[in-house]
Each structure stands twice: as C-alpha cells, then as structure tokens.
Amino acid sequence: MPGEPAIEATGLTKSYGSVRVLTGVDLHVPRGSVFSLLGPNGAGKTTTVRILTTLTSPDSGSARVAGHDLVRDRARVRRSISLTGQDTALDELLSGAENLRMMGRLCRLSRGKAAARADELLAQFDLVEAGSRRVGTYSGGMRRRLDLAASLIVPPAVMFLDEPTTGLDPRSRAAMWTVITELTRSGVTIFLTTQYLEEADRLADRIALVDGGRIVAEGTAAQLKQQVSGHRLDLTLTGVAAFDGLAAFLGDRALLPDRDRLTLSVATDGSAGHVRALLDELDPARTAVARFAVHTATLDDVFLALTGHTTTAKEPAVV
Amino acid sequence: MSDLALRPASPLGDLGVMVRRATTLTIRNGDALLTSLALPIMLMLLFVYLFGGAINTGTEYVTYVVPGVIMLCASFGASLTAVAVTNDMTNGIMDRFRSMDVSGASVLGGHVAASTARNLVSTVLVLGVAFLIGFRPSASVVDWLAAVGLLLAAILALSWASAAVGLLAKTPEAASGFTFFVMFLPYPSSAFVPVETMPTWIHGFADNQPFTPMIESLRGFLLGTPVGNSPWIALAWCVGILVVSVLVTGRLFKRRTA
Numbered sequence: 001m002p003g004e005p006a007i008e009a010t011g012l013t014k015s016y017g018s019v020r021v022l023t024g025v026d027l028h029v030p031r032g033s034v035f036s037l038l039g040p041n042g043a044g045k046t047t048t049v050r051i052l053t054t055l056t057s058p059d060s061g062s063a064r065v066a067g068h069d070l071v072r073d074r075a076r077v078r079r080s081i082s083l084t085g086q087d088t089a090l091d092e093l094l095s096g097a098e099n100l101r102m103m104g105r106l107c108r109l110s111r112g113k114a115a116a117r118a119d120e121l122l123a124q125f126d127l128v129e130a131g132s133r134r135v136g137t138y139s140g141g142m143r144r145r146l147d148l149a150a151s152l153i154v155p156p157a158v159m160f161l162d163e164p165t166t167g168l169d170p171r172s173r174a175a176m177w178t179v180i181t182e183l184t185r186s187g188v189t190i191f192l193t194t195q196y197l198e199e200a201d202r203l204a205d206r207i208a209l210v211d212g213g214r215i216v217a218e219g220t221a222a223q224l225k226q227q228v229s230g231h232r233l234d235l236t237l238t239g240v241a242a243f244d245g246l247a248a249f250l251g252d253r254a255l256l257p258d259r260d261r262l263t264l265s266v267a268t269d270g271s272a273g274h275v276r277a278l279l280d281e282l283d284p285a286r287t288a289v290a291r292f293a294v295h296t297a298t299l300d301d302v303f304l305a306l307t308g309h310t311t312t313a314k315e316p317a318v319v
Numbered sequence: 320m321s322d323l324a325l326r327p328a329s330p331l332g333d334l335g336v337m338v339r340r341a342t343t344l345t346i347r348n349g350d351a352l353l354t355s356l357a358l359p360i361m362l363m364l365l366f367v368y369l370f371g372g373a374i375n376t377g378t379e380y381v382t383y384v385v386p387g388v389i390m391l392c393a394s395f396g397a398s399l400t401a402v403a404v405t406n407d408m409t410n411g412i413m414d415r416f417r418s419m420d421v422s423g424a425s426v427l428g429g430h431v432a433a434s435t436a437r438n439l440v441s442t443v444l445v446l447g448v449a450f451l452i453g454f455r456p457s458a459s460v461v462d463w464l465a466a467v468g469l470l471l472a473a474i475l476a477l478s479w480a481s482a483a484v485g486l487l488a489k490t491p492e493a494a495s496g497f498t499f500f501v502m503f504l505p506y507p508s509s510a511f512v513p514v515e516t517m518p519t520w521i522h523g524f525a526d527n528q529p530f531t532p533m534i535e536s537l538r539g540f541l542l543g544t545p546v547g548n549s550p551w552i553a554l555a556w557c558v559g560i561l562v563v564s565v566l567v568t569g570r571l572f573k574r575r576t577a
C-alpha cells in the first residue's frame with residue numbers, strides 16, 4: 001500500500017437518463033496532497049465525489065481509493081474515507097455534541113470514547129459554547145464547522161469536501177480556509193471541490209478544471225496559469241473605428257475582443273519595456289487607445305481560454 | 320495509514336444507535352408528537368360525544384369505537400415514518416451514514432422502531448382516556464395479549480409501508496400528504512359505524528380492506544366476543560404488507576441511491 005496514490009481513477013463515466021454527467025474522468029491524487037476539482041454549477045463535481053465515496057456507481061471506468069478498489073472493496077473504502085457533502089448532513093433537532101457522539105458511536109467508538117472525542121472536536125472547531133444547543137439554531141458557518149468535525153471523528157485517510165464554503169459569507173469562508181489549511185498539516189489527503197478559483201488557488205496543491213463532465217486541464221495553480229500568458233494588457237479604445245482597425249491589425253493576437261465595450265487585450269510579459277513597445281506598435285498615432293491596464297492571469301483566464309466560457313453556470317451536454 | 324480507520328462492521332450496534340436517534344428525533348419533534356398523541360384522543364371524544372348519540376351499534380358506543388380509534392391512531396402514527404424517511408433521504412444525512420458504512424436498513428429500522436414505540440404510547444393514552452369515559456372491556460389476559468400482538472404486527476407493517484412511501488416521495492411535504500390518505504382509510508370500515516349502515520356499493524371495499532378484519536379482531540378480543548377467522552385474515556394482511564414493504568424498500572433504496 002505505501003507509495004500507492006490516495007485516489008487513482010480511470011475513465012469514469014456516468015449518465016442519468018440521456019444526460020451525460022461525466023464523460024470520462026481520470027484522476028491521480030498522491031497521498032498527503034490537497035487536490036481540488038474546480039468547475040461551474042453542473043460540471044459534475046458532486047457526481048465525481050459521490051462515485052469516489054461509493055455512494056453511486058460509475059457506468060464505466062474504475063477507481064481505487066486509499067488503496068482499495070471502489071467496487072470490490074467497498075466496505076474498506078468506506079472505512080478509510082470521510083465525506084462532508086455539499087449540504088450539511090446533521091440532525092437539526094439534536095445538539096452539536098449529540099450529533100458528534102452519534103457519529104462517534106457509528107464509528108464504533110465506545111460511549112465514553114465517543115463523548116470524549118465529541119468534546120475534543122467541539123473545542124478544536126470553536127463550538128464549545130454552541131455544543132449543547134440544537135443544530136437548528138446554528139449559523140451557516142457553525143454548521144459547516146460541525147459538519148467538518150463530524151467527518152473527523154476517526155481520522156480518515158482521505159477526506160472528501162464537496163464545496164465546503166459555498167453559501168458562506170467572506171469571514172466564515174476565511175475561517176473555513178484556516179481550518180482546512182490546518183488539516184492539511186496532519187498529512188491527510190484532501191479531495192476538495194469548489195466553484196471558487198481563489199479557494200482552489202489558496203488550498204490545493206493540484207487543481208483539475210472540470211467542465212461538462214470532463215477534466216479540461218490539470219496541474220498546479222502556477223502550471224495552469226502558464227497555459228495562458230502570465231500577463232495581459234487590457235485596452236479600452238477611443239471608438240468603433242479604432243476598435244475595428246486594431247482588431248484587424250492584431251488578428252489572432254487579439255484576446256477577449258468586445259466591440260460594444262470597445263475593449264480588447266493582448267498578451268504581454270508585464271514588463272514596462274514590453275508594455276511601452278506594445279502601445280507604440282498598436283497605436284503609433286496615439287489616438288486609438290484611451291486607457292490600458294495590465295492584468296495578471298488568474299485561473300479564471302485559464303478556464304476561459306480552455307472552455308470558452310467563464311466559471312458561471314452551464315447546462316451539461318444532452319445527447 | 321492508521322489502523323484506527325479500519326473499524327469492524329457492527330450492524331446491530333448501528334441499529335441500536337439509529338433506534339435511539341429516531342426516538343430522540345420523535346420526542347423533540349414537538350408538533351408531530353403532539354398531533355400523534357392528541358389527535359386520536361380528540362377523535363375519540365368527537366365520535367363518542369358528538370356523533371355517538373346518533374349511532375346505534377347495539378353496544379355502548381365508546382366500547383364499540385375504541386378499537387377503531389386505536390387503529391386510526393396506529394395508521395396515522397405509522398404514516399409519520401414516511402416524513403422522517405423522506406427527510407433523511409433529502410437532506411444529505413443518508414449519504415453521510417452510507418459513506419460511514421452504516422446500512423440503509425438500520426437507518427430505516429431505527430425509524431420503524433421509533434414509530435412502534437410512539438404508537439404504543441399513544442395506544443395506552445387512548446385506552447386510558449377511554450376508561451375514563453366509560454370503556455369497559457371484558458377481555459381475559461390471553462385476549463389482551465392477542466390484541467397487543469396483532470396491534471404490534473399492524474404497526475410494524477404500516478410503519479414499513481410508510482418507510483417505502485418515504486423513499487418514493489421526493490419532498491417531505493409530499494410524504495406528509497400520505498399521512499392524510501392513511502388517516503381516511505379506516506373510515507370505510509367497521510371502525511366507527513357498522514358496515515351494514517353504509518351504502519351497498521361500498522360494502523365490497525369495506526368488508527375486504529385490511530382495516531376491517533383488524534378492527535373486528537381487536538373488538539372481539541377486547542369485548543370477549545367470538546372473533547371467527549378475522550385475526551388470521553388480519554395477520555395475513557399484516558405479514559403480506561410487511562413482506563411486500565420490506566422488499567419494496569430494499570429495491571427503492573437501491574434505486575434512490577444508484
């Protein structure tokens with residue numbers, strides 16, 4: 001088992017009726033790393049997580065999680081992982097402590113051990129005071145923290161977090177990021193899905209961009225950003241004639257042309273010399289360009305370059 | 320990899336945890352609990368004091384109506400299982416349980432056990448109030464045991480059937496619609512008025528629906544009158560409903576989690 005990756009998947013596909021949700025997903029996640037699946041609504045993130053956590057079976061393809069085959073060794077997989085789903089999975093009518101104790105009992109801890117572990121986790125997740133209150137009275141951030149605590153009763157080998165910060169306000173999101181960053185220090189493998197580029201950028205060692213049920217790119221945040229030029233010169237032009245003239249001059253070099261807003265961009269290395277030279281080249285008469293800005297590539301640019309659309313909602317392909 | 324992460328499976332232990340969970344949830348779900356305890360008593364008082372005077376059953380009406388109220392109470396109480404199951408299926412907690420290798424059967428079993436306990440409590444309450452307003456059964460110990468046994472079988476069957484409905488329903492609201500449907504089933508039976516007093520077209524249904532033999536048996540046991548083969552017919556219904564429900568829940572569960 002040592003040396004084997006935490007997650008190894010090849011050719012996972014899944015359809016619901018005529019909707020092809022996954023069209024061939026390959027994954028390779030080394031032990032102890034944080035891997036993020038980044039994609040818009042409906043990309044297939046939750047479906048991938050549900051397959052890898054044995055909750056649903058793929059139509060084809062195979063996967064090993066924590067060294068166990070997903071189909072043949074389902075029980076072993078289940079005992080090596082934990083899942084924090086997209087919706088919080090807690091009993092609203094039970095208190096936070098009762099929820100954790102119940103999960104502890106289901107992890108086959110003795111009554112005493114389950115209670116002790118619940119107290120530990122409440123302290124770790126800053127929920128000591130709220131622990132005796134019903135979960136129904138918790139804020140969104142508190143629920144997420146408790147939900148995460150519940151998946152750590154017995155330290156898992158691989159943790160699955162499905163959109164752990166969706167719906168949280170910026171402060172709770174930042175708090176959640178701190179918690180997840182701390183978890184990574186314990187050496188656990190984390191498989192995380194998110195719609196937020198910043199989140200993937202901040203937390204993950206490696207990122208896979210998923211769109212329309214397939215992975216369109218994979219690598220470290222830096223590697224992905226290299227796929228688009230590191231920097232971009234955004235130009236706002238003085239009029240339609242200037243726009244048309246420059247667009248014709250640039251041809252394929254024009255990025256993100258928007259005739260209505262009179263904006264287009266060109267690649268640059270971001271240095272003052274190159275920007276100055278570009279401006280002189282594109283606008284020798286100094287009448288076409290009204291404003292410019294230098295933009296540093298984000299994962300959003302990568303996404304746009306690879307899929308032709310931003311990370312906003314998109315319906316899956318229908319066959 | 321720590322070996323801590325490899326826990327032995329323990330289906331019975333899980334069932335115990337789930338029974339406790341469902342019971343606690345039942346007790347804390349104040350509205351539903353109050354309804355399932357108060358409604359049967361209110362219905363009994365309604366029938367005895369408002370309608371009872373106009374209904375001639377040949378016996379003291381309260382004595383006639385108690386078995387019907389007990390069955391109504393059992394069916395309504397059992398049908399609440401559907402709402403609890405749909406809740407679990409839709410709010411993500413079932414996924415967490417399954418990802419922890421807890422079987423769906425123990426989660427459903429927990430709800431069925433809690434439903435049975437809740438129904439026994441409400442039955443005792445109904446009987447208590449019935450005694451206060453003049454219910455005088457003439458059952459022997461054996462009759463009481465037979466009545467309780469049959470009632471348990473009915474509650475178990477109805478609770479599993481409700482669990483199946485809970486797996487079928489897409490929302491908790493839809494599942495609670497089912498409880499209304501079940502509440503009306505005992506009316507076209509001998510629960511509140513003798514079947515002979517109903518229009519003839521309904522006799523076929525009233526005589527052959529499962530509630531009639533159940534109520535006839537309970538009435539016979541409690542009043543010490545001959546029961547004929549009603550208990551066997553009732554038991555056959557219970558076993559039939561139970562077996563079909565368990566098979567159907569197994570299939571539905573697989574389908575809902577495919």
Ligand SMILES: Nc1ncnc2c1ncn2[C@@H]1O[C@H](COP(=O)(O)OP(=O)(O)OP(=O)(O)O)[C@@H](O)[C@H]1O
Nearest residue numbers: 016019021039040041042043044045046047048316
């Ligand atoms: N059980 C199901 N039956 C039918 N369609 C489904 C089912 N589960 C998912 N889908 C469809 O599959 C597509 C991908 O869903 P999935 O939940 O995996 O996306 P996601 O990337 O997690 O999106 P989100 O960011 O909204 O959570 C969606 O179009 C969804 O409607």
Ligand SMILES: [Mg+2]
Nearest residue numbers: 045046047086
């Ligand atoms: Mg999702």
